[in-house]
Amino acid sequence: MTMTNTGNKDTRSGFGAGLYELGTINPNVVALCADLIGSLKMEKFAESFPERFFQSGIAEANMMGVAAGMAVTGKIPFAGTFAEFATGRVYDQLRQSVCYSQANVKIAASHAGITLGEDGATHQTMEDIALARALPHMTVINPCDYNQTRLATLAAANWEGPLYLRFGRPSVPNFTPVDGPFEIGKAWMIQPGEDLTILATGHLVWEALEALKILAQKRIRAELINIHTISPLDEKAIIESARKTGAVITAEEHLVTGGLGEAVAGLLARHNPVPMRMVAMEEGFGQSGTPRELMDLYGLNAAGIVAKASELRLR
Amino acid sequence: MNPKTPHSIPDLTSQIRRDIIRMVTAAKSGHVGGSLGSTDFLTVLFTEFLDQDPAQWRRDGQNMDMFFLSIGHISPLFYSLLARMGYFPVKELASFRNLGSRLQGHPSVENGLPGVHVASGSLGQGLSVACGAALSKRLTGDPHRVYVLMGDGESEEGQVWEAAMFAAHHKITNLTAITDWNGQQIDGPVNEIGGVGDLNAKWTAFGWRVLECDGHNPDDIRKAYRLAAEPGEKPVMILMHTNMGHGVDFMTGSHKWHGKAPSAEQEALALAQLKETLGDF
Structure with a gap:
């Protein structure tokens, strides 16, 4: 299959687009963000569905717990922050309140990896895949471009169980077909x-x-x-x-x-x-x-x- | 007469305290002190206030009140209360902490134990989860209430104060939080260990409506639950003044019984102070 770059885009925008689409089609989808709405491209969801969006402030541990409580009661929460704070900072919350509690929480982890760039090592997690995949019940997805991140976001809402969705900050080639294929768990x-x-x-x-x-x-x-x-x-x-x-x-x-x-x-x-x-x-x-x-x-x-x-x- | 149980509060709490002592002694581990101390106010909550039908209990809490135990280590009390209220067979209490049991050392959802919405044990997380459930109910238009029980030592965890700020900011008023203020934690008196200080002033400063209550006086407890459920603009915290180990004289008021199992002799001494009212498991 020949792949052509249709124009550089950031994967986080693919998440934002997918999340907004979910908002329009699935009333159970809710979103939380720890003071990084712009960075995670969650503005459109937040503005379009204000009753289903919860600003959590710079308090990631609480955000993961709130998301767990929403998930247990039937919502499909997407909790967004940087990948470093979505794993290292909240590991015990992910472990007990989300994974061990079998809570259907979707962790939206942006700015993952070295390509976070100029902010430096404090924010560049290069350990998050290891942390996430060590957790029982946690599904771990790392899409490769805008289109795939959008499809992964849509698929995450229909996937039962805790899910770690890892994406990035920089604009990179967008080359996968807009309609996939994308199926969780299938290479x-x-x-x-x-x-x-x-x-x-x-x-x-x-x-x-x-x-x-x-x-x-x-x-x-x-x-x-x-x-x-x-x-x-x-x-x-x-x-x-x-x-x-x-x-x-x-x-x-x-x-x-x-x-x-x-x-x-x-x-x-x-x-x-x-x-x-x-x-x-x-x-x-x-x-x-x-x-x-x-x-x-x-x-x-x-x-x-x-x-x-x-x-x-x-x- | 209470519609949910034919038994009086004194009969229930005496039997539950016997269950706690017998479960922890048999398992040779577990937390008696806090369990005994929280027995009175939690029994009143489950029998007279928590709108739940044990037979219809659902993990998603739809169309019912929800209770979250943030201090998962007082599982002996939680399990005994659930069993005595009919959530699962009383005889199952004998399996506490055994291999393969649904009654894990700290509450788990993995084996579908009725009454348990989420796992707890690692401290500081329950209030956040309860906030999520309460927001979810508000979004769905479910008028039922969410309760969460925390500990005073637990409030040394930073996440508690993240949640405190969050609940006030989002005006989560369908939530009653309870802190068992027994003044003890594993290593000693709370104010010698973590400097928790004036919990009333702290929760008030965080934007909560704060009630204080004698956690061993059923009438005082009832009044607090009623006041907490009245409409308001703020989330509500009930600070329950209790004695760790309440009901067994040699266990009362000391951190030494936070997480220690009684010996056979100590068990006999304790049980001699607690009337068997509903039949031991």
Whole structure:
């Protein structure tokens, strides 16, 4: 499938668009935000459905608890804040009031990863996927562009159970078809190939598409699969692809620790071990910079994927 | 005569206190002190004020009052009260804290125990959840009330004050919060440990209507619940003055019985002070 950038957009705007659409079609959808309405693009929902929008102030722990109470009583709350505050700051609330209580809360986690950029490491969570996927019952989704984030938001409302929806701040290529395919828990085969498998999530999917072009010039026919749902993993699709190609690269905007790469490694170690490489931040905290500078500095880009592919091919 | 139970408050509270002692002794762990201290006012709430039919209880709380136990560690009281009111069989109390039991050390929803809307145990979270449920009822047009029981030691948790601010700001008036003000926590008297101080002044400053009450006097308790449910512009906090361990002389008023199980001898001494009124489980 050929993918074309139809114009750069931020994934958070895809969330905002999806949330507004949900407001028009599902009266049970409510939204909460911890003083970041503009950042999360929640203005349109807040203005259109003021009775269903709850400004929570800079008090994320309370917001998650309020959302849990709304969920238990039949609402479908979307609780929005930055990914760092949506995991690290409220972990015990997510654990007890949301996941252990089986509360149907949707966590809208924006500005995830290094591409938050200039604000620096205090706000750049590179650990949130690890934290979210460690929680029993939590579904974890990291869409790759505006269109997919909008579809993931719509799908989240129809998905029963706690769900962590991770998206970002910068404008990035919008390239997936407006109508998907998108199905929670089902990996999306973007391009079949024989020589190695690239499993990419979030902003790294576009980088992987760029990498495919470079690899093709080197006569490497890579398979590209979009893993938008990190938990539960589409185990069947990943195992089948690893069996076919015999080599796997994962690509994500996250630390190695606890991210997509380790999730895939754990799966393949049990079922079908193959040589693997992980495109992810190796260690430590981030720093201030533009999103592009930071992605390049930490190798979270097409060149980083190509380099790992070369390592695998040289084995 | 109360329509929900044929038993008098003294008969119920005496039996519930026996249940608490027997459950915690059998499990060799659990929290007797706070359970005994909250027994009187919680029994009055469930028998005379909480609009719930145990047989029709639903986890989503639709068309009924809702009760949230934020201080999940007083589960022995909560379970005994639920069983004695008919939410589940009384004999199930014998399984408290056992492997595979619905009566987990702290309340859980995983096995569908009637009466439990959300898990609790990690402190500070119940008021937020209750606020969400109350807002949800307001949105749906359900006129029923939401109750939440908290602890004075628990109010050392920052989230409690986030929720306090939120409830006042959003004018959540279909909510009655209760704080068991027994002055004790695990490590000692609350005012020596966390500096909770004047809870009335604090909640008032946060924009709440505050009532104080003798948490062992049924008439005083009834008056407080009635006043709390009267229409107003503010959320309501009832500060219940209680003694930890109330009803058993050697357990009364000391933090030492916060989370300790009685020995067999101590159990016998305690039970000798509590009349078996409804039949032990």
